[in-house]
Amino acid sequence: MSEAATQRSIFARNPLDMIAHAHALQVQMCDAMERIADGLPDDVDRRLCAQVASCLQFDLPLHHHDEEAGLFPILRERVLPEDSLGEILDRLASEHSSDTDFASEIAESLEHLGQGGRASNPDMLGYMLRGFFERYRRHVHWENTLVMPVARLRLKPEDLETLSARMETNRRQAS
Ligand SMILES: [Fe+2]
Ligand SMILES: [Fe+2]
Known part of the structure; x- marks a missing residue:
């Protein structure tokens, strides 16, 4: 399939399914971050580190923008009014x-x-990873249980x- 056709078929899908799919990938990313934190300082899967880094740098800001x-x-x-979602959306935003900054x-x-280096302060990195994935799992859980069903x-x-x-515009601007 040509790239244009792939793009068309992606955007022919329900955009809420695309957001739900991103959430599923984010849960996997949080699990990967936990594996990295558990393995510090010596037992580190460098490829996994590079994959998570890319996800944090590119996929996450794009998703937040979506x-x-x-x-x-x-x-x-x-x-x-009975959905009582206003404050929840404020909090999530x-x-x-x-x-995004922490990521x-x-x-x-x-x-x-990922490039073969060593963590200068493994304890600090472990602490930052745990702080992030614990908070982000909660964030995704809130969106999946409180926001997506109402949407x-x-x-x-x-x-x-x-x-x-x-979402299509966001991707064009990001590329
Ligand atoms: Fe979010
Ligand atoms: Fe989200």
């Missing part, structure tokens, strides 16, 4: 900005390990089109 510039504002327009700091250290219930077909278009 939610903040796409899903969350569209959802805010559609939720009903504020977590994005601290997580890029951790990614630098993991990239160094599937409230978003209309035209909202899904708007979200798809937004």
Whole structure:
């Protein structure tokens, strides 16, 4: 399949499925971070470090952008008072900005390990990894249990089109 056709087939899918898929990958990323933290300082899978670093640097900011510039504002327009989602979306959005900063700091250290280097302070890196994956697992859990079911219930077909278009733009701008 040509790249253009692949792109078309990706965006023909429900954008909420794409977001759910990203969440599943993020859970795997958190598990990988736990394996890395457990193995420090000597038992480190360098390829895994490089993969996680790339995920933290590129995939995560893109996903946060999909939610903040796409899903969350569209959802805010559609939720009903009984969904009581407003404060939760505020909280999740504020977590994005601290997580993006923290992720890029951790990614630098993991990239160094991925290239064959040693952690200058393994205890500190372990502490940072654990802090991140514990918080991020909670973040994804909240989105999967509190946000995604409401999005599937409230978003209309035209909202899904708007979200798809937004996500497509985000990817064009990122590449
Ligand atoms: Fe999020
Ligand atoms: Fe998310």
